[in-house]
Amino acid sequence: MGGPGLLLVWLYGVMVVGAVSRSVFQISTEFDKAPLAYSLSAVAGLVYGFITYSLVRGGDRARRSAFVCCALELAGVLIVGTWTLVDASAFPDQTVWSDYGMEYLFIPVLLPVTGMYWLRKGVLRQRPEAAAA
């Protein structure tokens, strides 16, 4: 991390707290009401947790797996976001990724793009020959 990476770690940390606490609360109180929405929040929490851990840990492999997870996260927020708009009846309750993360200031859709950009730049900086190729 370091530099802009610190901001990324902070924002991902906020999303971990948001997604995990939301899903724990929802699943423990009223899982039957909207099992799909609540499970998706839990998955989002796991993904955010793993990315945060990888960003803090650093190193080539951690960066690579963080990059893959950011791509997964972007796919998740786009698919779930579109899904909640097209078929609202499948989602009696909100997830972290509902409406492209509107309830979370659209951070869920902005974060993976920023993260991937930063991770990519870091990899290129570490291995200048990759940038030339």
Add this chain to the structure above:
Amino acid sequence: MLDVLTLVTGLAALALAAWCGFAAYRDQPTKDWHFIGMAVVSALALLQLVVGIVQLARGEKPDQGTTIFVAYLIGAFACVPAAGFMSLAERTRWGSVTVAAGGVVLAVLEVRLYDIWGG
């Protein structure tokens, strides 16, 4: 009482965000004065946590449920100190950006708290 505290804490958080954002704009890390500002905002959030729990103990009920209310109170209290500790380790403008982001997040949490309490 709680509504006033929520408003004051939210405004203080935004002021902190603007202040640290300005430091980042001038390419400066967080300095002693910024940490005093963070301490003030954190003290407000702590006061809010105490007042919130006292209100609950007196039998008042938040509109959207006690558990969510307490979770947000704790999150609001932890928000700025967490960002502050991170900026201690990063003595560049990015430490300041992180605290500014912490202030914005806290302001959003305050709006949410206001809704949850049902003001």
